[in-house]
Amino acid sequence: MEFKDLKGRVSERIIEDLKKALEDRKISKKDENKIVEMILKDYEDAQINPGEAIGIVTAESFGEPGTQMTLRTFHYAGVAEVNVTLGLPRIIEIFDARKEIKTPMMEIYLKKPYNKEPEKVRKIANLIKGTKIIEVVNEFTINLSSLQVELILNKPKMRDMNITETHLVNAINEGIKGVNIKQDKDKIILKVKPKEDELMETYKVKEKVKDVYIRGIKGISYLLPVKKQNEFIILTAGSNLKEVLEISEVDETRTVTNDIFEIQSVLGIEAARQAIINEASKVIEDQGLDIDMRHIIFIADVMTRTGDIKGITRSGITGEKESVLARASFEIPIKHIINASLLGEEDHLNSVIENVLLNQVVPLGTGLPGLVAKMKGNKEKDKEKYKK
Amino acid sequence: MSDVYLDQRYIGKVDNPEEFVKNVKLDRQKNKLPNTLNISYDKSMDEINIELSKGRARRPLIIVENGESKLTEDLMKQLEKSEVNWDGLVAKGVIEYLDALEEEDAYVALSPEEVTKEHTHLEINPIVILGLTTSLVPYANFVQSSRLNRGSKTQKQAIGMYASNYLLRMDTDVSVLQYPQRPIVRTFMYDITEQEKHPAGQNITIALMSYKGYNMQDAIILNKGSVERGLARSFYFRPYAVEELRYLGGLTDEICVPDKEVKGYKSEKDYKLLEEDGVISPETKVKEEDVLVGKTSPPRFLGELEEFSIAASIRRESSVVVRHGEEGIVDLVIVTENEEGNKLVQVRLRDQRVPEIGDKFASRHGQKGVVGFIADQSDMPFSASGIVPDLIFSPHSVPGRMTISHLIEILAGKVGALSGRYIDGTTFQAEPEQDLRKFLLELGFRENGTERMYNGMTGEEFEAKIFVGNIYYLRLKHMVANKLHARASGRLQLLTRQPIEGRSKGGGLRLGEMEKDCLVAHGASLLLKERFDSDKTVVHVCEECGMLAINDSYRNRKFCQKCGSNVEITAIELSYAFKLLLDEIKALGIYPRLKLKSKY
Incomplete structure (x- = not known):
């Protein structure tokens, strides 16, 4: 076995790594061949056999250590730290591919000059933090006689937060269409443009x-803002990856969110796959469990292989099983059976559950291989014999 | 002005709240107010809460006034002579009950010595933080609290003398210990609850060591000699009841030796234990399925009457037999009448239970385990003085659980057994461990309770010194004889043709979904198929329409109800459960069609 023979028998990366490793060392051809043979043997040993029920x-x-996971939802690390869903609820969130997660969270890293001084970090943090109108308004009232919404402003708070009334007016202008905005002292008055259902509309505007x-x-x-090793990072509750990455001071190569769907829409499906792996292993590590990485990768692969994130639910990958009986035995059987009958579906009994159901041999392990024997003798003669 | 609330309802205002509360408390002590009243002043809210409602947990305490307990020496002497009782002390204003709210204002001393001017109350005894069963555990202040909880739980399962009139009772599933003893190491709760009237265990000699791996993971080793001498022997009682029921139309059950004509007649041999009246006699040895009381019942449906007119021939046999897997001796037979005036026969079986491998034992400290091996006395380790332990306990059960009280009890039990006295192990006021060690030394033993011991099988001396002593051990009511279960074949469910469930019916042990997953994960497909073939059937399928065909084995003819007999009909083997599923799908109005293909 020589080096060039490895091509096509092991993965490209191993060949490249080996090439690099061999370059720097003086190794005789004989030893090189020995190494190649060892690598090939190890590679083949590490491969999973056909018929293994992966x-x-x-x-x-996942299931066995999962029983030991605490059902405690929240975890407070330190007093002021953001609380994050962890443990079993988080695992369920990830593998069900929930669109709305309980505690969206970001870790924002900053570029070099900004990440050292707390002052600069705080400035950027203020830029990111979302401020809603409700935070600087004392009272929202509806003047029924004139059908106006009146916002009574909290001036001192506005001064503290460096917000002027023009800021407010601009924000409302952008945020709500179809209102006239008037400025009074300490007040902003909104009037809905004349319409059929003015009163209702006014209420809606107020909310x-x-x-x-x-x-x-x-x-x-x-x-x-938290100090991590020797730089400052910003932890957030709530997540908006797209807009955070647009801020020039943010280090877009390291900033992460725990919202997998957001990662998919901003960075693509491969990133989402990696996010699933990272998030799942984070929980597992946090719980002090030991699950082999390859299991997590396998689940992430299955969840993302169509280019979309699909959870392990009846609406996700389990609902896409080919076999009617397998789907029916998971959840809501009658729906699956009736729909299958409408479509005239066939079940070829190719997978495990169907065969257990029928008490047949499952096509796995010892049940997978068939035996083909070469017969001696005259084929034509045999055929005739069988016909008889 | 502070608001006053009675049972959370506003009733008025008071000028001087602190004074008011003090006066109310004094009036309560003088019995001017009910002693179920509790009062407290909340300074931050400036309100007084008075409670008289039901369901508040309250705690009795001795009142302390000016640094002096109201329970004086005089009163103590009167108590000893029974001249006053508890209610008297409450009436005299010596003891009062506080609820959770009033407790907040109290400053409670734990012992009379520590009472100062600031204290308002004195605890009756520190042991009151423990419940009734928990305070039976000796040296409970030397053990983790969760172990105490478990320890009290196992004490409730102990076999003992549960009621002194047990011979007259008909309790289900009870046991009585043959030679119950009072513990050497006891707490004062044993006197209060009169434990000697219903003791629950035996004092045994215990050694802490391993024994050839038979006592790993909480298992224990018993000395066969001790077992044969009667250690932890018990009787197990099981009552059976038969009633002569009356039915519509004047028909009744009849307790008798059934006639041979009766439907379901067993055999003459089965009824030979019965007396003339159809009831078994006391002290008869019986085993499973033996008839205890013979009984016949009228037919279930009256329609059956008209078809065959000989009344006797259609009565059903409905005798009461000994439960599956049980045996014993008839202990008591009662022939009586019930509330409705029906004849009632009750039979009680008694079964002697000698400890066997799998029976459960426990000490009082939450250290429970099952018997792993019963060793011949000759094979048991022995000490230099010839002492052979009754039980060997694994030392690995101790460090992780931190049951120090278990070890102290062994030490105390040893001192008690050697000096012939009871040791007081009452929590917080027990005989101290240092004293026990001193006594042991005086008695000529090593002060830490260890002894030189020899291997019973080889006679060699053990390198380590073994901790030996005496401890009160409980036999728990969980016995293998009541739990052992296995089956090869037996009754099936009518609907699914799968084995029925439950030990008492001789059912199967289910290989569940997760167990199935294990076989799949190992790739053991053929084993999996074999495990799940308890309901396999052969069905005939019409290859034309894919529905189940009919195999008329009587006329040796196969045909399809839809396509007739001129089609190819093939026999295949599958689970009956799947055949049932096909039927149910058909019931939904869906046509499930089987397409057959050669597997090879």
Whole structure:
């Protein structure tokens, strides 16, 4: 076995690594061949055999330690730290591919000159933090006679936060369409443009205006600059990856969010796959469990292989199983059976559950291989013999 | 002015709240107010809360006035002579009950010595923080609290003398210990609750060591000699009841030796234990399925009557037999009448239970385990003085659980057994460990309780000194004889043709979903198929329409109800559960079609 023979038998990366390793050393051709042979043997030993039930082994590898996971949802590391969903609830969140996660969170890293001094970090943090109108308004009232919404402003707080009335007016202008804005002292008056259902519309405006952002990034409600090793990073409650990455001081190569769907829409499906792996292993590590990385990678692969994130639920990958019986035995069987009958589906009994159900040999392990024997003798003669 | 609330309802205002509260408390002590009343003043809210409602947990305490306990020497002497009792002390204003709210204002001394001017109350005894069963544990202040909880739980499961009139009772699933003893190491709760009237264990000699791996993981080794001498022997009682029920139309059950004509007649041999009246006699030895009381019942449906007119021939046999897997001796037979005036026969079986491998034992400290091996006395380790332990306990059970009280009890038990006296192990006021060690030394033993011991099998001396002593051990009511279960084949469920469930019915042990997953994960497909073939059936399938065909084995004819007999019909083997699923799908109005293909 020579070096060039490795091509196509082991992965490209191993060949490259080996090439690099061999370059610097003086190794005789004979030893090189020996190394190549050893590598090939190890590579083949590490491969999974045909018929190995990797799905169930993965499920068991998660399921057994999962029983030991604490059901405690929240974890407070330190007094002021942001609390994050961890443990079993978080695992369920990840593997069900929930769109709305309980505690979205970001870790924002900053570029070189900004990440050393707390003052600069705080400045950027203020830029990011979302401020809603409700935070600087004392009272929202509706003047029924004139059908106006009146916002009574909290002037001292506005001064503290460096917000002027023009800021507010601009923000409302952008946030809500179809209102006239008047400025009074200590007050901002909103009047809905004449319409059929003016009163209702006024009520809606009153509620809507509370959530208008004056500045900052939507969705981020809480910020906490933290020292990590020898730099300052910003932890956030709430997440908005797209807009955070647009800030020039942010180090976009390291900044992360725990919202997997956001990662998918901003950075693509491969990044989402890695995010699933990272998030899942974070929980597992935090709980002090030991699950082999390959199981986590396998689950992430299955969840993202279509280019979309699909959870392990009846609407996700389990609902996409080919076999009717396998789907029916997971959840809501009658729905699956009826839909299958409408489509005239066929079940070829190719997978495990269907065969257990029918008490047949499952096509796995010892049940997978068939035996083909070469017969001696005259083929034509045999055929005739069988016909008889 | 502070607001006053009675049972959370506003009732008025008071000028001087502190004074008011003090006066109310004094009036309560003088019995001018009910002693179920509790009062407290909340300074931050400036309100007084008076409680008289039901369901508040309250705690009795001795009142302290000016640094002096109201329970004086005089009163103590009167108490000893029974001249006053608890209610008297409450009435005299010596003891009062505080609820959670009033407790906040109290400053409680734990012992009379530590009472100062600031104290308002004195604890009756520090042991009151423990419950009734927990205070039976000796040296409980030397053990983790969760172990105490477990220890009290196991004490409730101990076999003992549960009621002194047990011979007259018909309790289900009870046991009585043959030679119950009072513990050498006891607490004062044993006197209060009169434990000698219902003791629950035996004092045994215990050695802390391993024994050839038979006592790993909490298992224990018993000395066969001790077992044969009667250690932890018990009787297990099981009552059976038969009633002569009356039915519509004047028909009744009849307790008798069933006639041979009766439907379901067993055999003459089965009824030979019965007396003439159809009831078994006391002290008869019986085993499973033996008839205890013969009984016949009228037919279930009256329609059956008209078809065959000989009344006797259609009565059903409904005798009561000994439960599956049980045996014993008929202990008591009662023939009586119930509330409705029906004849009632009750039979009680008694079964002697000698400790066997798998029976559960426990000390009082949450250290429970099952018997792993019963060793011949000759194979048991022995000490230099010839002492052979009754039980060997694994030392690995101790460090992780921190049951120090277990070890102290062994030490105290040893001192008690050697000097012939009871040791007081009451929590917080027990005989101190240092004293026990001193006594042991005086008695000529090593002060830490260890002894030189010899291997019973080889006679060699053990390198280590073994900790030996005496401890009160409990036999728990969980016995293998009541739990052992296995089956090869037996009854099936009518609907699914799978084995029935439950030990008492001789059912199967389910190989569940997760167990199935294990077989799949190992790739043991053929084993998996074999495990799950308890309901396999052969069905015939019409290859034309894919539905189940009919195999008329009587006429040796196969045909499809839809396509007739001129189609190819093939026999295949599958689980009955799947056949049932096909039927249910058909019931949904869906046509499940089987397409057959050769597997090879």
